[in-house]
Every structure is written in structure tokens, then in C-alpha cells.
Amino acid sequence: MHIDFNLSKNILAWYDNNKRILPWRVNKNYDQRLYYRLLSEFMLQQTQVKTVLPYFNRFLQKFPNLKSLSKTDEKTILKLWEGLGYYRRAKNLLSTVKILANNNFKLPDTFKEIKSLPGVGDYTANALLAFIYNKETIAVDGNVKRVFSRILNKKDTEINFENFVKNNKNNLFFNNRNSDFVEALMEFGSIVCKPQQPLCYSCVINKKCKYFQSKKKRKKTKSQTKKLRKINILCYLNKKKTNRINKKK
DNA sequence: GTCCGGTACT
DNA sequence: AGTACCGGAC
Numbered sequence: 001m002h003i004d005f006n007l008s009k010n011i012l013a014w015y016d017n018n019k020r021i022l023p024w025r026v027n028k029n030y031d032q033r034l035y036y037r038l039l040s041e042f043m044l045q046q047t048q049v050k051t052v053l054p055y056f057n058r059f060l061q062k063f064p065n066l067k068s069l070s071k072t073d074e075k076t077i078l079k080l081w082e083g084l085g086y087y088r089r090a091k092n093l094l095s096t097v098k099i100l101a102n103n104n105f106k107l108p109d110t111f112k113e114i115k116s117l118p119g120v121g122d123y124t125a126n127a128l129l130a131f132i133y134n135k136e137t138i139a140v141d142g143n144v145k146r147v148f149s150r151i152l153n154k155k156d157t158e159i160n161f162e163n164f165v166k167n168n169k170n171n172l173f174f175n176n177r178n179s180d181f182v183e184a185l186m187e188f189g190s191i192v193c194k195p196q197q198p199l200c201y202s203c204v205i206n207k208k209c210k211y212f213q214s215k216k217k218r219k220k221t222k223s224q225t226k227k228l229r230k231i232n233i234l235c236y237l238n239k240k241k242t243n244r245i246n247k248k249k
Numbered sequence: 250g251t252c253c254g255g256t257a258c259t
Numbered sequence: 260a261g262t263a264c265c266g267g268a269c
Contacts, residue, residue, distance in 0.1 A: 046254045051267075085265035088256080121256045142254060195253090196269095 001152055001164055005208045007171050008181050014204045015184030018191065022049065023056060028134075028179065034100075034107055035066040037131045041124050042093045046086055049190075055084055069094070070101035092119025107132050130182035136173040138165050139182050143189025150193055153210035 019025070024040035026033055039059055043052040059080060063069040069077075074091060081090035095118040100107065107128060108114050115125040127139035138144065140161045148164060149156040165172065172181070192199045206212040 045256075046265075048267075083266085085267090086255090088264070092256085119256070123255055 001154070001159065001167065003151060003168055003171050003208070005171065005205070006174060007151075007168070007205065008174050008177075010205050010208075011184045011188050012175075012177060012181055014192070015180065015187060019184070019187055020049075020191075023053070023060075025183070032065060034105070034132055035069070037128065038066075038096070038107075039069075039093070041127055042089050042096075042119060043084065045089060045119075045124070047084060051084070055081070066097055066100060066105045070097045070105075089119055096120065109133055109135075111137070127182060130179050132179075134176065134179045136169070136178050137182075138172065138185065140165075141186055141189075143186045143193070146195060147185060147189045147193045150198070150211035151205070151209050153214055 022040075024036040026036055030036075040052065040056055043055055059069075062080060063072065072094065074094060077090050077094050078087060081087060084090075099117060109129075111125050111129060114120055114128055115122065120128070123139050123141050126137045129135040129137050130139060138161075145156045145159075145161065148161065149159055152159065192203050200206050200209070200212045200215065203209065203212065
């Protein structure tokens with residue numbers, strides 16, 4: 001499954017003009033970047049941005065950095081997590097931060113090591129590799145799956161996302177902004193390529209999107225629609241008849 | 250009431 | 260491959 005256009009370039013151009021200002025989108029050189037990214041990624045697992053925002057800010061007030069968070073206990077962190085749900089995330093976050101504390105608050109730089117941290121699966125490991133080390137990898141969450149499957153006009157169950165990334169390296173990792181690109185893809189998926197009523201007409205890649213192109217083709221004049229309906233009814237009746245005959249056998 | 254979503258576990 | 264975990268959206 002191949003794409004024949006520079007997805008990265010297009011999505012980044014959109015992102016630069018349309019991204020939301022979010023508190024964890026801090027400068028790459030900011031010394032708290034790891035903490036902000038880690039905290040937000042744990043909170044954003046199964047939870048929307050607007051729900052996460054107040055919790056994220058409350059955490060920062062109580063624990064301004066990784067070190068202070070690493071020194072708290074489960075009871076305190078669970079209290080602060082109250083209402084966010086999936087409480088195992090809070091426990092895992094604390095365990096992970098305590099592990100990082102033993103590593104001088106450095107994140108390991110391999111997928112395998114990062115994924116071995118409690119509460120970190122495929123998605124978060126790839127997200128952190130991109131966000132912290134600008135690595136050429138894609139964090140595939142629900143948004144990204146939807147974007148790719150619309151571009152290819154295939155069900156996401158029919159796509160091997162690992163292979164898709166491998167086969168399209170040139171159109172995904174063409175510059176040195178992979179951290180931004182990983183973020184941009186998800187942002188694009190949640191704002192433009194939404195599950196319901198995607199904004200296809202203002203989408204910057206609609207010319208290259210097989211879903212949009214086939215949707216356009218399917219637009220029919222009234223008479224075409226009428227004809228089609230007739231045909232469909234005939235097919236249906238025919239099928240019914242055939243079924244009846246088959247049952248009799 | 251039903252669907253949705255990363256991770257961990259089965 | 261299937262399911263529990265949880266709260267929000269619809």
C-alpha cells in the first residue's frame with residue numbers, strides 16, 4: 001500500500017497554521033519537555049484533550065517537575081487522578097516516573113526499553129521516541145488509523161500499519177520535523193479527518209485522498225439515483241426468490 | 250443504553 | 260483475537 005505524495009509536507013503545512021495551543025506543546029529545548037510529554041500522554045490515553053487539560057494543570061501545580069512527582073505516593077496521585085478514570089494509568093505513571101528517577105530522569109532511547117516501562121504500550125513508546133528524540137517513527141492512535149485508512153480508502157482492519165510506515169518512509173520522514181509530524185497527524189485526525197462529518201472540502205490532501213475521491217464519484221444525479229434504486233430493488237427481489245428456491249431444495 | 254479507545258493480560 | 264478498565268459523547 002503506497003501513497004504517491006508528500007504527506008508529511010502537506011500535514012505539517014496545515015499544522016503550522018492550525019494547531020491548537022496546548023500546555024504540553026512546549027519548546028523542544030525546554031528542560032521539562034519529557035515530564036510534560038509523559039504526563040500528557042498518560043492522561044490522553046482514552047481521554048480527550050479538553051477533559052485532560054484541568055487535570056494536567058493541577059498536576060503541574062502540585063508537582064512542578066519529574067523529581068517532585070517521583071517522590072509522591074500512590075494515594076496522593078490517585079486522589080489527584082480522581083474523575084479521570086482508568087486509574088491504573090495513575091499507578092503506572094508513578095511507577096514509570098520512579099524508574100526514570102533511578103536513571104537520572106533520562107528516558108531510554110530505544111523502543112524496546114521505553115515500551116518496557118509500566119503503562120507504556122506501542123502507541124506511547126512511539127510517541128515518546130518522536131517527541132523526545134525526534135525519531136523517525138509514527139505513533140498510531142485512533143486518529144492516525146483513520147487518516148491512513150481514509151487516504152487509502154480501506155478499512156483499518158485491512159491495513160498493516162507497521163508495513164505502511166515502512167513502505168512510505170520517503171513520504172513520511174522527508175524532513176527533520178518528525179516530532180511535529182507525529183503530533184500533526186493526530187491533530188489533523190481529530191480536527192479535520194474526524195470520525196463523523198470529516199471536513200473533506202477544506203482538507204489539504206483531499207486531491208490525494210481515495211476516500212474523498214470515491215465519495216465524490218459516488219455523487220449521483222437524481223435520475224441516476226432513481227435508476228440505481230430500481231436496480232437494487234430488482235436485485236433484492238431476485239435474491240429473495242433465489243433464497244426461497246434454495247430453501248425448497 | 251451503546252459505542253469508543255491504549256494497555257495489560259489471557 | 261478478545262476483554263477489562265472508566266468516563267464522555269451521542
